[in-house]
Amino acid sequence: MFSVINYSTLVLMAVFVAACSSSENRLPIYGERDTVTKEVDGKTVTDTVYYQIPPFQYTNQDSLPVSDKTFAGKIYVADFFFTSCPTICPKMKTQMKRVFDKFKGNPDIMLLSYTIDPRHDTPAVLKEFATSLGVTGQQWQFATGPKEEIFKTGKSYMVVAQDDAGAPGGLLHSGHFVLVDKEKHVRGMYDGTTEEGADRLMADLNRLLAEYEKK
Structure with a gap:
């Protein structure tokens, strides 16, 4: 197992x-x-x-279901954040927006951001947050749901997502972006707080797209 x-x-x-x-x-x-x-x-x-990312089901910024089936046949990048995060999240979203802009409209690539503060980050809050980033459409999904389930999902991506009374905002999460292929295998982990990390991710997204073109 x-x-x-x-x-x-x-x-x-x-x-x-x-x-x-x-x-x-x-x-x-x-x-x-x-x-x-x-x-x-x-x-x-x-x-x-x-190893494969196990099934999951949450609610997105449009109050619609978002699950592993949403990403069937897609390459996607996942991360964990919360909208009121005072530390690394703004840096992460700046870098993820760069990834979004580079691959916007590519039907093979999606993004998925899980909030670890579902009490505050309702679908309406996530929608407002996405709009503030200039994100429209379905290519970048923002997911919310029961906190303990999201923490469990974090472990499935091999990253930290948990309560921490000593952390700013009372929550602790990894700054990694996780690259997942069409078969739900984890193919890369990147520092989502830096340009260098995002640049490596974008280069590897192109490498992964090339892998599928050769099949």
Whole structure:
């Protein structure tokens, strides 16, 4: 069974996978792996099964359901934030807006921002926040729902999202952007507070798009 692993472990695992796939210039696949043995044409075949983001369902900025099905067949970038965050969130949203502007209108790419303060961040608040960023349409989804469920979802992306009385705003979350491919595999993690991190993400989005063009 798959389980969430700590960040240092997943980095080591990603490096290992990257080394194994460098000849194809493919992005690494993060997370634990499992093996499945089956019979194919009378022969025993062992396949590698990679960690996938599990199903989820929340409510978006338009008060409509947003779930893993919304992103079926899409590459997407996920992050965690809250609209009243006084520290890293403004930097993160500045960088995510750069990503949005670069890939705006690309049917293969979506963005997903989960709020970790659902009590304040209602759909109406998220809608106002999206509008203030100049975001319209469905390519960038903002999700809200039960806080403990969102915290659990954060772990599934291998990032921190939790209450913390000692943190500004009483909430603590990772500043990472998480790149997810069309098969729900985590393919990259980036510092969402810096231009350099966003630039790496955008370069890797192009690499991932190229991977699918070769298939």
